[in-house]
Amino acid sequence: MLSQNALLRSRIEQKLPSAFTVYRRPERGCIPTGIAQIDEAVQGVPLHALTEISGSNLASSGKTSLLTSLLAQATHDRYCALVDAGDSFDPTSGAAAGIHLPRLLWVRCGKTRVKLPPLEQAFKVADILLQSGGFGLLAVNLSEISERVVRKVPLSTWFRFSRVIEKYSAALVFVAEEPHATSCAGLVLRVGTAPPGEGLQAARLSRAGMIDCTAPFTGNLLTHLNLNVEVVRSREKKPAASEKCFEKYSQNYAQRTGFSLHTQWA
Amino acid sequence: MFACFYIPDFPVQAALLPEPAEARATLRQSPLAILDGPANLPRVFATNVPARRAGIQIGMTKLQVETYGGVRLRPRSLADEDSAQTALVNFAGKFSPRVESTCPGAVILDLAGTEKLLALRQNGLCENNSRAQTPRNQPPQTKFSSQEDFWQNAARAITTQAAEIGFDLRVAIAANPDTAFLAARGFSAQHFSPAIVIPAGEEAQRLASLPVDALPISPEMLEILKGWGILTFRALAALPTVAIVERLGHEGLYLQKFARGNVNRPLLTTTPDAEFIAAFEFDDPVETLESLFFVLHRLLHELCAKLLAAALAAQELRLTIGLEVRQIRSGNKEDEQYRHEWKLPVPTQDKNLLFGLLRLQLENTTLSAPIRRLLLEVVPVRPRVAQGNLFAPPSPEAEKLEITLERIRGVVGSADPNGIACVGSPSLVDTHQPGSFTVHNFSSDQNEERQCHREEERQCHPERSRLIREANQPEESKDLYSSRKSTEFTRVVALRMFRPVLETSVELDGEKPHFVRLWHRHRRVLAASGPWSTSGNWWSESAWTREEWDVALKTPAGLGFYRIFRDPIRQQWFVEGVFD
Numbered sequence: 001m002l003s004q005n006a007l008l009r010s011r012i013e014q015k016l017p018s019a020f021t022v023y024r025r026p027e028r029g030c031i032p033t034g035i036a037q038i039d040e041a042v043q044g045v046p047l048h049a050l051t052e053i054s055g056s057n058l059a060s061s062g063k064t065s066l067l068t069s070l071l072a073q074a075t076h077d078r079y080c081a082l083v084d085a086g087d088s089f090d091p092t093s094g095a096a097a098g099i100h101l102p103r104l105l106w107v108r109c110g111k112t113r114v115k116l117p118p119l120e121q122a123f124k125v126a127d128i129l130l131q132s133g134g135f136g137l138l139a140v141n142l143s144e145i146s147e148r149v150v151r152k153v154p155l156s157t158w159f160r161f162s163r164v165i166e167k168y169s170a171a172l173v174f175v176a177e178e179p180h181a182t183s184c185a186g187l188v189l190r191v192g193t194a195p196p197g198e199g200l201q202a203a204r205l206s207r208a209g210m211i212d213c214t215a216p217f218t219g220n221l222l223t224h225l226n227l228n229v230e231v232v233r234s235r236e237k238k239p240a241a242s243e244k245c246f247e248k249y250s251q252n253y254a255q256r257t258g259f260s261l262h263t264q265w266a
Numbered sequence: 267m268f269a270c271f272y273i274p275d276f277p278v279q280a281a282l283l284p285e286p287a288e289a290r291a292t293l294r295q296s297p298l299a300i301l302d303g304p305a306n307l308p309r310v311f312a313t314n315v316p317a318r319r320a321g322i323q324i325g326m327t328k329l330q331v332e333t334y335g336g337v338r339l340r341p342r343s344l345a346d347e348d349s350a351q352t353a354l355v356n357f358a359g360k361f362s363p364r365v366e367s368t369c370p371g372a373v374i375l376d377l378a379g380t381e382k383l384l385a386l387r388q389n390g391l392c393e394n395n396s397r398a399q400t401p402r403n404q405p406p407q408t409k410f411s412s413q414e415d416f417w418q419n420a421a422r423a424i425t426t427q428a429a430e431i432g433f434d435l436r437v438a439i440a441a442n443p444d445t446a447f448l449a450a451r452g453f454s455a456q457h458f459s460p461a462i463v464i465p466a467g468e469e470a471q472r473l474a475s476l477p478v479d480a481l482p483i484s485p486e487m488l489e490i491l492k493g494w495g496i497l498t499f500r501a502l503a504a505l506p507t508v509a510i511v512e513r514l515g516h517e518g519l520y521l522q523k524f525a526r527g528n529v530n531r532p533l534l535t536t537t538p539d540a541e542f543i544a545a546f547e548f549d550d551p552v553e554t555l556e557s558l559f560f561v562l563h564r565l566l567h568e569l570c571a572k573l574l575a576a577a578l579a580a581q582e583l584r585l586t587i588g589l590e591v592r593q594i595r596s597g598n599k600e601d602e603q604y605r606h607e608w609k610l611p612v613p614t615q616d617k618n619l620l621f622g623l624l625r626l627q628l629e630n631t632t633l634s635a636p637i638r639r640l641l642l643e644v645v646p647v648r649p650r651v652a653q654g655n656l657f658a659p660p661s662p663e664a665e666k667l668e669i670t671l672e673r674i675r676g677v678v679g680s681a682d683p684n685g686i687a688c689v690g691s692p693s694l695v696d697t698h699q700p701g702s703f704t705v706h707n708f709s710s711d712q713n714e715e716r717q718c719h720r721e722e723e724r725q726c727h728p729e730r731s732r733l734i735r736e737a738n739q740p741e742e743s744k745d746l747y748s749s750r751k752s753t754e755f756t757r758v759v760a761l762r763m764f765r766p767v768l769e770t771s772v773e774l775d776g777e778k779p780h781f782v783r784l785w786h787r788h789r790r791v792l793a794a795s796g797p798w799s800t801s802g803n804w805w806s807e808s809a810w811t812r813e814e815w816d817v818a819l820k821t822p823a824g825l826g827f828y829r830i831f832r833d834p835i836r837q838q839w840f841v842e843g844v845f846d
Contacts, residue, residue, distance in 0.1 A: 035757060055846070056823035058785070060759075064846035068760040079661045079710060087682075090843065091692040091703040093760040101692050103659070105708045108688045112679025124677045132670040134662030134710065143762060143846070169660075193824040222795045222816040222827060225759050225845060261759045263845070 028186075028236075031078075031137060031171050034069040034098075035229075037257040042187060042234055045070060045137075045171045049186025049235065050162045052179040057143060062191045062227035064088070065097075065261050067139055067175050072098035074171075078136025081105040081129050085122035086144020096264045105135070119145050123157065130164050130172070138165075142176040150176055158184040179232060188233040193226070228258045267377045267417070268443040268533075271358055271428070272436045272450035273350075276371030277312035280350035281340050283432045283571075284564040290432060293338065297322060299331055302342040311342050349544075349568055355536055356575035357428060366443070366533040372451065374443045376533055384420040414463045421461030431571045441466035445527040448473060452480035469527020474500035481521055487514065499525040542580075542644040544568050551590045551636030555628060558637060562624055563617075565642045570617040573646060579613035582645035583620055585627075589635040604633055608672075611709045612664040613647050622669045630676040661710035671708065698802050699810055701763060701842065761829060762846040770830065772839045779815055782830060784841060792825070793818040797832075811835055816845070 012019050030044035038044075045051045055061025071094065074080045080103060082089060087108040095101060107125050110118030119142065126140050142150055158181035165172040174181065179188045273279050277300045282290045297320045302311035310326045320334055331337055347370060354373055358365040361384065364376035377384070421437040428435035436458050438450035449462045453476070464472045476499045478491050496502050502525040510518045523529045544565040552558055573579060587604040608623050662670065671689055678688045690705040773781040773788070777797070781788045796815035803809045812831040819826045827845040832838070 056821075058821040058826055059824035060827040060845050061823075062759075062846065064762045065758070065760040069757060077659050079659060087765045088762045088843075089692070090701070090761045090763045091694055092701075093758060094692070095694055097758040097760060101694075102706075102709075104691060106690065106692045106705065107674055107678060108682065108705075109678050111682035111688050116677065121678050125674050128670060128673050128677070132662055132666065134660065134667075136660065222818075222845070225827065259757070261757045263759050 029169070031070065031074050033066060034073040035066065035259050037259040038066070038189070038229055041229075041231055041257055042189075042236065044073075045173060046186045046235070047169050047171050048166050049171065050158070050165055050181055050184055051171060051173045051187040051189070052181055052185045053173060053175045053189050053191065054177060054179045054232075055191040057147075057177045059193055060225055060227075061193065062225060062229075062261060063175050064141075064143065065225075065227075066189070066191055066229070067141065067173065068094055068097045068099065070173065071104065071137065071139065072100075074137040075100040075103040079103050079105070079134060080137040080139065081107065081135045083107045083109065083122045083125045083129070083138070083140045085109045085118045085140065085142050087111055088141065088144050093264070105129075117149075119149055119153070123153075126161070126172075130161075130168070133168060133170075135170055137171050137173065139173040139175065142174060145176070147177045150178075150180060153180060155182065155184070158182070162186070183233075185233060186235045187231075190230045190232050191227055192230075193228075222263055224260055224262045226258065226260050230257075267439055267441060268374055268446045269361075269377050269421075269424075269437060269439045270368070270372060270374045270443070270446035270450040271354065271424070272438070272447075273354065273371040273433055274436060274455070275312055275314050276350070277342055277347060278314045279371075279432075279434060280347040281343060283346065283350050283353070284567055286567075287432070294434070297334075297337040298340065299326075299337055300340050300342050301328055308341070353431065353568070353571055353575060354433065356572055357431060357433070360427075360575060360577060361424065364533055364535045367536045368447060372447060374447055374533060376443075377439070381416075384423070414465065417463045418459075418461055421463075425460050431574060437461040438464070440464040440469065440527070442469070442527065442530050443533060444524060444529045444531070445469045445473065448476065448480055448524065448527075452476040464527070470499075470503050470525070473525065473527055474498065474503070478502060478525075481524055483521060484517075487517065487521070490514070542569055542572055542578075542646050543641065545639065545641045547639040548637065551638050553636045558628065558640075559621075559625060561640060562642070563621055565640065566617045566621050566624070569642060569644050570615055570620070573615050573644065576646065577649070578646035579615045579649040580620060580644045581610055581613045581647040583608045583610070583623065584643040584645070585624060586641040586643070587633065587637055588639035588641070589633060590638040591635045602635065604631070606631075608668065609707070610668055611707070613650050614665060615649065616665065619665060619669060623672055626669070626672045626676055664710050667708075667710055698800060700800070700812070700814070759827075759845045761843040763843040764841060767840040767842050770839050770841050772830065772832070779817055779830065782817060782819060782828070782839075782841070784819065784828070789819040789821060789826075791817045792820055809835070814842075 029047045032039045032044040053063050055063035109121040129138055162184040282293055297317035298314045299310045299317050299322050300312040301308035303309045308328050313322050355367050358373045358375045362375040362380050366374045368374050417439045425435050436450050438446045440446035510522050546561050584607040589602045591602050674689050681687050687705040691708045693704050693706050695702045695704050771783045772779045778794050779791045794815050794817045797813040799813050801811035811834050814831045817828055829842045
């Protein structure tokens with residue numbers, strides 16, 4: 001004989017079949033970024049999730065290089081799409097990084113007299129590509145869009161993207177100056193030039209207090225950039241539970257890693 | 267053996283053919299009459315079975331028919347009948363290369379030697395039969411009790427396929443073409459189950475019950491025969507031949523041969539229509555998309571039915587719209603044309619897909635004048651026969667990809683002011699000019715990738731080709747060693763481009779840049795690498811030359827490594843991008 005609880009439960013389930021179903025996130029795979037230090041820290045960019053890569057637009061933060069490296073890895077065994085809101089992608093750099101160009105769909109926004117502003121174009125195109133499916137990596141580059149404009153994108157938009165991408169075995173990557181998706185993002189990386197005094201010789205203060213940036217130059221040639229990356233948020237690791245464990249959290253979770261990139265001619 | 271495909275009530279079926287399948291099925295169940303004649307007094311020219319049951323007769327005036335109520339009336343369309351006849355001939359061409367377009371709504375085809383083909387089409391029933399060595403003109407016997415059984419099954423497969431393209435078809439098979447034609451046209455629907463098969467030697471016996479009206483006979487001759495009491499084929503066939511010739515001449519003898527099923531003649535074969543063009547001219551210029559889409563859908567339906575009948579698929583679709591531009595001052599009318607063409611990555615017969623492409627394009631296009639005429643042209647190819655590749659990466663569905671790309675083009679536009687596509691696959695160009703690239707059509711087809719690669723290789727200069735070769739090399743063509751190493755790509759600094767390049771001013775310290783104006787501020791150059799001089803096309807108007815510098819600038823957010831260059835021709839400095 002069924003108990004009252006079970007009876008009630010069965011009646012509810014008759015009308016709402018998924019009322020008592022526990023939502024389980026799909027098992028996550030990853031696309032390696034091609035930069036060993038980042039892959040060691042977060043195993044790459046997660047599938048079924050939204051990822052944000054942020055970095056300064058004025059300084060050489062390395063966010064475009066990270067995106068290029070990620071595309072090079074992804075086009076090895078997937079078809080990828082790059083929605084370029086500011087038309088800033090350089091195919092020569094991409095080819096040098098190892099992107100398999102025929103497997104890359106490049107959408108250049110803001111190049112014609114279409115009434116929509118480039119940001120809206122980029123979001124619309126991302127929507128279309130998500131609906132279409134079949135792409136293993138969908139990257140949206142908002143680097144050239146002003147920070148003020150991107151900040152006005154409502155949170156519901158990021159939430160919708162994060163829920164849609166959960167259904168597909170694909171990674172959705174946004175590249176912008178600042179992260180905006182907050183908790184909707186599965187992974188947030190912040191990249192930038194290596195600050196002085198961390199063993200990275202990209203820029204070091206001389207005795208006179210001037211920035212001495214001769215390190216990236218070998219002779220008269222720009223040869224490499226020393227950068228660092230900070231994992232701001234990752235779903236793979238639990239967030240800090242309280243302020244008490246902030247120290248431990250900041251040590252283990254919001255970790256900072258340095259890496260070096262070479263120029264094509266180096 | 268010869269088969270006759272006959273469409274009863276042909277004008278009615280031809281009028282219904284452009285309708286969608288659901289609407290056609292509904293219209294077939296309701297009374298429908300086709301009107302023909304002068305505009306002030308049209309008369310009923312053809313009816314369907316429900317209309318005849320309702321009492322509508324050929325020759326009634328429009329006013330008489332309207333008194334019945336519930337009867338749909340349509341004007342006769344010769345264009346519809348022509349296209350339906352063409353579709354019927356093309357459909358018959360699927361079963362035999364020798365097809366005669368006998369009269370509107372009827373074709374005769376020679377089935378000699380096509381038995382194996384017909385056996386294969388019977389839902390795979392006769393796989394063994396197709397392999398068996400059967401003599402010519404003898405149907406495979408393995409699974410069928412008799413020849414008639416085989417032909418009945420073949421006719422069933424034919425009528426099923428005809429129903430798919432919108433024809434309610436009657437099939438008669440006989441040893442000579444005219445017997446097949448008379449049987450198909452003369453017998454009523456209940457005799458077809460699903461076909462009438464008349465074996466050789468039984469023609470007179472099987473046709474005996476037909477009325478003499480079924481013969482291709484003149485009214486005068488019919489009156490004479492009826493006056494003699496000759497009402498059926500049996501009665502005509504039984505008359506003495508000599509007496510017939512004496513009284514009715516050679517025409518009478520010929521009619522008697524028809525009645526006996528003894529006429530043998532060669533087929534007047536037609537070549538199938540090789541052009542896949544559909545056109546429409548509006549009575550009045552059209553300004554709304556709804557009216558345009560309605561007609562376009564209908565034209566596409568015709569073209570796709572034609573493609574299906576010819577076992578072909580569309581590789582390219584071309585749309586030409588004739589616009590009416592009125593020049594009021596001179597009083598003349600001058601036509602302009604709007605053209606657009608789609609090159610499909612995968613050949614298709616799907617009319618919905620093609621219609622989607624047309625709809626998306628036209629919704630994003632503003633025409634300068636009302637539309638007067640339409641022309642749709644399809645470039646046919648053989649349909650793609652492809653087997654899935656286990657080792658190919660998951661890719662966007664090829665059939666839907668073009669629709670997706672078209673939707674994206676609707677959002678971002680087709681091409682930039684330089685004519686480079688906004689949507690596609692980037693590709694390097696064989697030039698030393700920095701920042702030059704092109705954008706190809708994106709395709710998820712592996713063969714397309716290879717073709718693109720070969721095209722690049724052919725056009726490329728050897729010194730320049732290394733990057734292009736590596737970037738465009740198909741993955742499966744790489745050797746084992748390179749595929750092992752493929753995950754270990756070089757970590758290269760990417761350049762984030764400014765398009766168009768930013769004009770700037772530079773203060774020099776000697777030859778080196780000292781301050782660069784960027785984002786409205788002068789920024790100090792901490793280090794500089796250069797100048798790297800390049801030039802090209804000096805022999806033409808598109809000559810270019812530049813002196814490049816890679817500079818480290820001090821910015822509030824940290825160090826910024828920028829690429830700047832000076833154009834000696836324009837005497838101007840530019841910022842090309844930032845190493846990011």
